Amino acid sequence: MVRVGDGVVVVLGFGEAERVVKGAEFGHPEPEVVGGGHADLPVDGDGRVVRAFAFLNPPDHTRLRGLVGKAFTARTVEALVPRVEELVGEFVGRVVAAGEGDLMAELAVPLPVTVIAELLGVPVGDRERFGAWSGAMARAAEPGFLLAPGVAEAAAGARREFVGYFRELAAERRRAPGDDLLSALVAVADEGERLSERELLVTLTLLLVAGHETTTNLIGNGVLALLRNPEQYRALARDAALAEGAVEEVLRYDSPIQLTTRTVLTDTTLGGVELAAGTTVLVLVGAANRDPRVFDEPDRFDITRAPGRHLAFGRGIHFCLGAPLARLQGRTVLRELARRAPGLRPAGEPEWAETVTLRGLRTLPVAVR
Known part of the structure; x- marks a missing residue:
């Protein structure tokens, strides 16, 4: 642990x-009060910013996560398996048929967008906007001191468009519910006003960014790691059962989320260092996942590694609600690529996105032998 400034x-x-992301003495600061006239942020009747449950402490976190969890269940994800397999087959098939291309543009970006859009019941013609909204908001998912000029403004604009769109779509689902997650969330929202419209909208924003950007990065980072370790890719091509372990190793080796932040809620001691309430704690997830005290040869990518305790999805009450869906897409893509394109190889240098919190590729040129 390193002190980098005052507080x-x-x-x-x-x-x-692990202790920071699990411990009750670490959490999030109270939502700021901005008044009722803020154009870019949803606020409640007291002028407080309405946040998604991932950025709240109990009891608000407990209430909201519980409500969302009733709609976004393990059964929901299980029911998606055939459709995810179908979609992966289609996208991988296009890559194989083309013989070469940018894996990010052809597979890693559109697949999670399609999955989350279908899950929410978004009409096909509206889905192209998802990628732009998600990308703009994801680029702003950084500590303030890391944001480039204009990024916050672009994210605010994307958020306004996203919220406006889903406010109308949610109203449609109230009038005519469908068999989709948005209809389920709307139904939860209408039961005793336990989930307000503002809470519904920030939850949908979280589902878009978390369900799209992180899965896109999981796929891109995973394929790149396999291509840079071709013996691992060949092993996967020989044995599809390695796909599950491959996903866990990617999550450890090159986590889609590299940084998470907590605030010390009560005076405590961490690693022998006294921390006062209000201290900001930056957790470098990528570094923790390569701690040599926990992982043997941590810089070696090995899909046969015994499953470890990586922190890519967090821990405790904030463990990622969408982890099963991300894992499903990740292992399906890696398995199908290795099966149908065993000779896949790099076709140029990849480009990394200019973000720190969310680590992923902008481009990944590949060729199919």
Whole structure:
């Protein structure tokens, strides 16, 4: 752990990081009060910014996550398996048929967008906007001091468009419910006003960014790691059962989320260092996932590695609600690519996105032998 300024510490070790993301003494600051006239942020009747449950502490976190969890169940994800397999087959088939191309543009980006859009019941003709909205909001998912000029403004504009769109779509689902997640969330929202419209809209924003960007990065980072370790890719091509372990190793080795932030809620000690309430803790997930005290040869990519305790999906009450869906898409893509394109190889240098919190590729040129 390293102090980097007044009231800010950086955590790199696995043990300390795990305690921060699990411990009740670490959480999020209270929502700021901005008044009722703020154009870019949803606010409640008291002028407080309405946040998604992932950025709240109990009891608000418990209430909202519980409501969303009733709609976004394990059965929901299980029911998606055939459709995800069908979609992966279609996207991989296009890559194979073309013989070469940008894997990000042809597969890693459109697949999660399509999955989350179908899950929410978004009409086909509206789905292209999802990628632009998600990308703009994801680029702003950084600590303020890392944001480039204009990024926050672009994210605010995307958020306004997204919220406006889903406000109308949610109203349609109230009038005529469908067999989709949005209809389920709307039904939850209408039961005793336990989930307000504002809470519904920020939840949908979270589902879009978390369900799209992180899965896109999981796929891109995973394929790149396999191509840079061709013996691992060949092993996967020989044995499809390795796909599950491959996804877990990608999550450890090159996590789609590299940084998460917590606030010290009550005075505590971490790693022998006293931390006062209000201290900001930056957890470097990528560093924790390569802690040599926990992982043997942590810089080696090995899809046969015994499943470890990586922190890619967090821990405790904030464990990622969408982890089963991300894992489903990741293992299906890696398995299908290795099966249908065993000779897949790099066709140029990849380009990384200019973000720190969300680590992923902008382009990944590949060729099919």
